[in-house]
Amino acid sequence: MSKPQSETEAKRQSKQEDQRKDLDREQVPDRAVGLTIMCLAIVFVAVWMALQSPQQIDSEKTGFSSPAQAAITGFLANAWFLPDEPLLGFVQIPAGPFIMGSNPALDRLAYENERWSSNRRQGTVQIDDFYIGLFEVTAAQFRVFIAEHPDLANEVPAEIQGDMPITNVTWPEALAYARWLQQKLENSSDTPEELRSYLAAGGQVSIPSEAEWEKAARGADGRIFPWGNTPSAASANYGSSAMLPVGSRPCAECAFGLQDMSGNVWEITRSPLQAYPYDPNDDAENLSEDALWVMRGGSFSDGVGNVRAAVRGGVDPSVRNNSIGFRVVISKP
């Protein structure tokens, strides 16, 4: 301060200075002790903060730390909890055409967005062969992925476990799981030869396009439901109060033997929601619109109208919902 200090203040400061000098002379309590305590406090802070690595912070928040999970009947704990099936639960869908969209004359529950065009009710789409998961991706499968990506751990509800379908997963996270699974399958010597060859030939693990999904769900004959043309509560979990473990409503008569294509949880696809006719080549044409992706199959809480094979829902890519999950495919782009 530039202003002159008052006499009182000067005296006070001088006295305090004397006090301090006396203290330092007396060495009681020792200044070195104080300095040591301060240095120890700083070292403690440094060590403690070094322990607060981002990964630890995440796992502490979520309580999810170990990939170890209990064995689940019908699934291979040593193969990322994929189904204990010859092709790890992948089912081949042969190449060929199928009928896409709805014919309101046959399907009175059809929605307008299932119509092919202004002058056609349905279309025929040709797709190459591909593989699709027998079941929806389960919580156990997704948790193996999370164990390697702990930053996602706090996003998935802890109560979804085991062979329940994984839900509350965003569209990018579903894709990230698919990419991760591809790496695992490519790098594992236990991957079935058929899948290994398909991957080596350019096959990619992803979520299905809506055409792939619909063909897998209704076969080539254009049936309304995966099992036929009439509703069957015994073949799918819909109109109920809760989702069930995958495959809880066995459906041998369903197209390609796939389970839960109708009901249980909605399944997101890699196709943007846009008007038919379906053409994967126009997916990148409308970039100025907000992203909205097709989801298929309806969920446990939906009525019969929404579990038809042709029904098309839309989902924002950031949405987490307890009735939306996904299934993976291996297909060639």
Next chain:
Amino acid sequence: MAISASFKNSIRNSKNSADKQTRASMAAFKFPLVMSISLILLSFVPRVQGNFALVWSFWGAAATLLLWQAYLIVNSKNKNEEHVFSVVLRPQHYIQAMVQFSVYAYWGYYWRPVYDHAWLMLAQLLFAYTFDMLLAWSRRREYNLGFGPFPIIFSINLFLWFRDDWFYMQFVMIAVGFMGKEYVRWNRDGRSSHIFNPSAFALGLFSLVLIATNTTGLTWGQDIASTLTLAPNIYTFLFLVGLIVMYHFSITLVASMAAITLFGVSALYSASTGVPYFLDSEIPAAVFLGLHLLITDPSTSPRTPLGKTFFGLLYGLGVFGLYTLLGAMGEPTFYDKLLVVPLLNLSVIAIDRAVRSIHSTALLNVWKESWLGGRANLAHMSIWIVIFASMSFLGKTDNKHQGDSLPFWEQACASDLSNACGRMLQLEATYCADNAAWACNEIGAHYREGMITASNQELSMAYFSRGCELKFQAACLNLLDTELVAREVPHELDLRLLLREGGQNLMTLSEQELVERACEHDWVFACENNGA
């Protein structure tokens, strides 16, 4: 000037009786006891109760203080020691505190987390008073009760505060600040004085630890540094409140020289490279705040006018250099203004000595004490006012800054101007963190292409994921096809974030105004739309 009203007489009068002395000493302990209990009571306010770690931080701090008091009480009974305090109100404390409070009030009006932080600041004040008092008594010193802890706590919180889950570190930081003041001392001009500005010492040390342990995320440091500009005309506001401090404490030479140096070197850099040095301003608002309220502690800065001038000059150069150094190390650059202060504090004696060794009267009288009839500080302030007014007139303070325009950086990057691509990536990352989907997609594209930065597929996927979750279709397509680089112009919501120029998001601006503003920022698509 200090106003002293001593409460200790009643205590002193009883010195003859050891019994009475002990009682008197015990009476003095009521103050820290009430403070500690108040700290516990504060832990029951809803703001604190909302977080378990926060509650425990309060209880832990209070328990430490209570244990310390208990030890001192037992010790003073055994040794018949007397602990006293007297009230000493110093203007450099309460004026500084009032100025800092006004900054909180203004800034918090535009960034609400500041107001939400008020309870936690009160807790820190309670802790600081008690800690400081117990520390003085542990050293068998009389405690001067005044507003001393206010500027220390306010100053620390203007730059760094820990998130709720790690709030106990805030108490440790305060403790380290006070211990630094008490224990890290030197002999200056024949008197023992603390070397470091207490708040700057704590901030500097903790900044080092946060950088070394890569744990900046545990604090609000980055948010604090970037949200000051949410308050409109913050530079003018800081300048005006800074004048109050300058008027009372003759820190004009320090603050103004630091500002002038930064303006100067920033302008030199810009002239030689074609791009601004700082991203969003000529001097970041937090640095401008720091040079008014962090480096201006009279007891830890030089005493001669020329020394103060050097001190300010070195602060400006230090911030300038550290900004580059931290950026090059990939560390958050907001630490620049914090790390340099303790180093400057250490150089104070050397600066004073260097100035005294100058035998040139002409040089020593560069800032003549005789100006304005001996009121040199007013003359210095007048010069600073003229300089700041000129800077404002030239649009170098609160106005739109060239570095705010992404098209400018795109152009500069394409022209391969100095570090422009790195700055563009930095700016895009900032906007992506603000939820501008376009920016996420752009930065993801850069990392996928590997043309202006090293290719990093993992990072690109992370940015595309974020862009996609923000509904940017191009980012989703980039996620689907790892060979693709889809791009799209910013959507309306992106523009509301990208064009904010460091201020509030433009949520209420009409679409037409938004397009016009985008065109002013040289977005070609916006100019075309505007023309159409």
